[in-house]
Amino acid sequence: MINSDKTNLILKYTLKNALDYNGKANFQSVLGRILSEKPELKQNIKDLAKEINETIKKVNSMKLEQIKKEISKYDFEEKKHEERDFKKLENVSGKVITRIAPEPSKYLHIGHALVFIINSGYAYKYKGRCILRLEDTNPEKSEKEYVNSILEDLKWLKIKYDKKIICSKRMKIYYDYAEKLINMGKAYVCFCSRDKIKKLRHEKTRCECYNKSVKENLSEWKRMLSKKYSPGKANLRLLGDMESNNGTLRDPIIFRISNAKHYLLGNKHIVWPLYDFENSIEDSILGITHVVRSKEFELRAELQDLIKDYLNLKKQEVIEIGRFNILGAVTQGREIRELIEKRKVSGWDDPRLVTIKSLRRRGFIPESFHELAKGAGLSKSETNIDIRILASINRKLIDDRTKRYSVIFTPKKIKIENAPELKVKAPLHPDHNYGFRNFTTKKEYYIQDNLEKNQNYRFMHLFNFRDNKFISRELDKNLDARLIHWLPVSKDLVNVEVMMDDGKIIKGFGESNLKKVKVNEIVQFERNFFAKLDKKEKNKLIFWFTHK
Template identity: 35%
Template structure:
């Protein structure tokens, strides 16, 4: 293995084009013939860290090789990759291209802390999976903590607690421990009282706008200098609901000259007069996230936190609290913002969309929720593999639907048997056809051992409206049968296999089928009868249409979800 690494590094330093082409082909054949420059570069540099200084030169050479590979068909790429030695073995065999964390000496504890104001979406899933991968690498502890302490703006949903567990289970994640922040309110009160006693916190009753003006000028408000006894008395009044919403706020003392205004005497606790919480009643003082998570991370023994770049200010705030209480702050790893092109990742907006009738529910096929991916028939391994590929990069990442689909397609393509479906069917009749009464077609062209399906045929067929309009008057080949000049009365032109466009068809006796598309519209048409032998939750490929996840299968009707092409 060491000799292999040495030789690989030597040749790469010399920019051996055959070896670089092997890297490109290895990447491209894994993703349906589409090479990704950044992924290839990342793989090479991970295998050979010393090449970082040559990255510009390496990029130029790779760009040229990629342009050559893009001209090749997928089968040609696979063939050449085998000639060059096949897929490149990973130098690091732990988790795929995961970036190691620092200072892992003994215990390793991570937490995934979603707000249960809806099910998990793909952005949440990234956080959940990355933490789980690290937990497995370092044989640590994985905590699921429901950050459910905002019963006003991000109101928890009772059913979401269960949804999140179901989503995690689907993603092959089994939390070692589960906590509910809303059930720990007395713990937060205890530590805020302790901070008051230390003179490191106070209860502010200033007008909100007046406090804001003072803070911007780096000046303390009058409440800051009150005695500890008065502060504790005020806090008791908060807990007894003698103060109402907006009349008092619990604050942590910080440097009033901190360069970031939001860090200056940041709020830890606030009053909510009418909290809407599914699990907690009779509590009116609620912690803000930076305070609750800081307390919990310490008490739960969290050693490493993987958080978004947008939350890096949390560390600046929480360090004050950790210093006052003489605690050791966890190691932080930042990762960039994650988004899905042309998709909504805000749970609040999803909820509004559902309430306003824009979406049918959290499993609406237009939403990037885990519930939606499950409903559409995605494999969990596809999303896990995609998240592995992206890793916890610090730069922002935007993925397309096609990029997500490429990981699922790799798993699905060899498993899904092939069938025919015609959308918006148009009937045609073949003039003077052969006397064939049936046609045998392979269930999968790459796996002949799976057998065949047999279609009973006559001179009447149905084809899709799109094919009829595109090829009317032209010569086409009915897949597995013969050539015709397409029209409503189509002319038989022989069985010789010639390079004409191939179209699918359904014999005269087909089955009604509806398919829910990604834009929430229905594709209606006819399917071959053999599909009625299948069961719900099976995945198939409708040739020249796409992969479909079956939901309802009856003798006279089929309903399914479009997965992707």
């Protein structure tokens, strides 16, 4: 890079920084912008630093109007975030209507979020509609707590939908369709035990219960609805294909009896539809056109199509995608409940989990999940998701908006001989006008790093030293100094605790400016990691680790 180009670049970013900061440019901010654009200038950092300081002195002496006039000669390109989009859907004619269909039996995790974002995203990509369907017809598992959590998570994730359906409020619809199947001779009441049903299905043999007449089956069905039978004594089974190699087609149970109290309906009903029947009915009568779901449901598609054929119901374009496997994470609701009961995790928002509750509390933002969903797309292959991938996306999205602060963990006190007493200011962000943090320094400092003998170090924004002796203030590449962060020993420092992603708590001192941070604000601890302020207590601030 020729000298005139370098001089112009320095002047350009010095003017920009001065304009952003009311006529006073900051050395670290200007240096950071120049090196991000021309990293090769690091080769002669001493001369670069000298020229920046000279330019800052010149620009800071200008009046604001003069700075505005000079800066108008330069063009500035804004950093643009490249928006991803969902790939094109096949077989689209007219409006696309999709559905989000969670069972309220657990808290949502990353995998749920991705499938829901994909379904909602395609509906609006094609100017269609998306329906939220809460499949709460398993009274043993469905709970109000989970319903509320799902609605809260969907809102926070910015997943749009046009209508909310609660399946348990639509029991008459399911009963009516069941009666149609009985009248058609396509469903029968079975009194066999679960073990016998399992054995005969394995042997591809139909039980004697099938031999009842339509009239007898209708009578027994009404007795089921009238609570004449206890759980396990009677089930409604679909007439399928007992010879099929697809086990789901071998006369599956489509209604069962449960005396469990339902969170919404109490003991009003004891006969409940199973997943395949309920899905088949709802997808059709709600006018769903496209269903994006995990490939693990692939075998069930044939059964659901059979139910729709019997009842002359419209079918959907079903897109089976590979399962989202979250590496190294427990995602099964049953396993998480067990961990909570054994007190191995603190709850559904424990930082070691990948529930939306946990990731939200840690500082992940909704846009990260949308970006990940668009990247995952409609692949048929299983997608192994490392939480670090989501962290990488989140980092790119929050970096511009997060202020920088200094926190020293496991602090060690050192004294720097001949260190000047300084009043310094460091930018809250290297590229944006978020203001400054002010420090007053003396001889004593807290550091986090372990210092080596005969090694040069540089305190960020401050000075160079070696073996606890001051060397110089200027940034000097020839020193080959290791950059470390610091805090002045002061009574104004704040106690900081951070809940890490392994469930451990680390402690340290933070700069006094952290007192201005608001609860739920995400910040970056320089040279450490991003974190979100969880709560303020009288004598400390408690953060949750977001990611590196």
